[in-house]
Amino acid sequence: MTDSITITPSSAPLQATVTPPGSKSITNRALVCAALARGTSELTGALVSDDTRVMIDSLNRLGIAVQESNQGTTLTLEGAGGNVPAEAAELFIGNSGTTIRFLTALVSLGRGTYRLDGVPRMRERPIGDLVDALVQLGVDATCESPGGCPPVVVRGTGLPGGKATVRGNISSQYLSGLLMSMPAAAGAVEIIIDGQLVSQPYVKMTLEVMKAFGVSIHAAEDLGLFRAPGGTAYEARQYAIEPDASAASYFWAAAAIVGGSATVSGLSTSSLQGDVAVVDLLEQMGCKVDRQADSICVTGGKLRGITADMNAVSDMVQTIAAVALFAEGPTEITGVAHNRHKETDRISALATELRKLGANVEELEDGLRITPQQLRSAVIETYDDHRMAMSLALVGLRVPGVEILDPHCTAKTYPNYFQDLCRAAGTA
Ligand SMILES: O=C(O)C1=C[C@@H](OP(=O)(O)O)[C@@H](O)[C@H](O)C1
Numbered sequence: 001m002t003d004s005i006t007i008t009p010s011s012a013p014l015q016a017t018v019t020p021p022g023s024k025s026i027t028n029r030a031l032v033c034a035a036l037a038r039g040t041s042e043l044t045g046a047l048v049s050d051d052t053r054v055m056i057d058s059l060n061r062l063g064i065a066v067q068e069s070n071q072g073t074t075l076t077l078e079g080a081g082g083n084v085p086a087e088a089a090e091l092f093i094g095n096s097g098t099t100i101r102f103l104t105a106l107v108s109l110g111r112g113t114y115r116l117d118g119v120p121r122m123r124e125r126p127i128g129d130l131v132d133a134l135v136q137l138g139v140d141a142t143c144e145s146p147g148g149c150p151p152v153v154v155r156g157t158g159l160p161g162g163k164a165t166v167r168g169n170i171s172s173q174y175l176s177g178l179l180m181s182m183p184a185a186a187g188a189v190e191i192i193i194d195g196q197l198v199s200q201p202y203v204k205m206t207l208e209v210m211k212a213f214g215v216s217i218h219a220a221e222d223l224g225l226f227r228a229p230g231g232t233a234y235e236a237r238q239y240a241i242e243p244d245a246s247a248a249s250y251f252w253a254a255a256a257i258v259g260g261s262a263t264v265s266g267l268s269t270s271s272l273q274g275d276v277a278v279v280d281l282l283e284q285m286g287c288k289v290d291r292q293a294d295s296i297c298v299t300g301g302k303l304r305g306i307t308a309d310m311n312a313v314s315d316m317v318q319t320i321a322a323v324a325l326f327a328e329g330p331t332e333i334t335g336v337a338h339n340r341h342k343e344t345d346r347i348s349a350l351a352t353e354l355r356k357l358g359a360n361v362e363e364l365e366d367g368l369r370i371t372p373q374q375l376r377s378a379v380i381e382t383y384d385d386h387r388m389a390m391s392l393a394l395v396g397l398r399v400p401g402v403e404i405l406d407p408h409c410t411a412k413t414y415p416n417y418f419q420d421l422c423r424a425a426g427t428a
């Protein structure tokens with residue numbers, strides 16, 4: 001692919017039916033649970049992307065071989081029953097938050113020295129709260145970059161167990177990592193959340209995927225406390241992965257922006273993925289939403305600005321921001337200070353790029369206030385952030401001349417995004 005792509009505006013209302021690739025979050029959880037299981041699991045509908053590649057390569061290096069078939073969408077692996085076969089490993093995890101957080105916890109079950117590192121941006125994404133929690137559970141773990149950032153080194157002698165307090169205001173992935181590995185600890189583990197817990201639907205997803213692999217742990221209803229007895233292995237199984245709801249959001253938003261409708265198959269309101277709630281926000285903005293048992297269709301309507309606390313669905317901020325440019329009245333998004341620690345500082349990056357497109361944007365500490373104005377073409381920086389590229393490309397479906405730089409950054413979760421978007425928009 002070239003270093004930039006100029007989006008062709010859509011000349012007619014959308015009439016798209018799309019099945020996005022498999023969920024990143026479910027693929028990487030299912031891989032971890034299968035890796036810790038006794039027996040052979042087969043995962044179908046898996047995502048093939050940078051974030052799942054680094055998870056698969058790392059599991060291979062840890063001595064848990066993952067076989068790939070059906071162009072990588074079927075993954076077969078024999079779990080190690082809660083052990084880590086390799087006694088030493090250097091893991092390169094790119095810029096995958098799920099992979100580094102889940103595997104830092106997983107390697108603490110091993111007996112050996114494991115080092116986890118990634119791209120320069122990953123060395124700026126904090127993981128100290130997770131490392132602190134592991135230390136409280138008796139693990140020798142350290143961060144090598146200032147501010148509690150990777151590389152992480154774990155010198156494992158098995159995860160002893162005990163009580164740990166973990167902060168949840170930067171990322172829920174620390175807790176998800178602990179939850180998936182703690183059943184295999186030598187002794188009982190109790191985790192207490194200190195303060196606010198962001199991105200809560202992802203923690204519920206973790207508990208559901210664990211349950212699907214045969215492990216139910218005690219979780220307080222307010223997600224403030226978790227307990228597992230230790231010494232438990234997951235059960236291997238066949239497991240079907242849902243399409244990615246965050247990826248689906250771009251097609252629903254395209255219908256909101258261009259008009260017409262986008263149906264996403266394979267998702268429903270009972271999805272494990274909290275991001276399906278983006279359709280509720282689109283509905284508040286004036287779209288019509290048809291929720292079926294195996295699909296959700298969004299039809300565009302006259303758009304109005306909204307006020308939304310998006311703490312639980314923070315990956316959807318860029319999607320809603322793109323739609324907000326076409327609405328009547330301002331849109332205020334709050335509750336997403338944690339978006340400053342993702343692939344880039346997503347609050348500051350969005351403010352910069354939305355202003356280039358003509359919007360009036362006030363940057364808040366924990367969000368943005370977007371006041372739409374006359375839109376204009378712009379060359380959009382993507383900050384090596386797939387969601388900057390995928391969301392702001394949607395603006396180009398209405399505004400001629402929107403050029404997206406470094407479009408291949410979508411490979412993090414959606415390598416064929418631009419082909420699928422052009423097809424859906426009828427501009428292929
Ligand atoms: O657990 C997960 O699968 C994820 C949790 C969220 O991160 P935070 O918990 O850091 O907000 C989300 O942004 C990320 O894309 C995937």
Ligand SMILES: C=C(OP(=O)(O)O)C(=O)O
Nearest residue numbers: 095096097098315342343
């Ligand atoms: C924040 C994201 O990813 P991660 O934290 O898993 O790197 C994302 O996919 O938007």
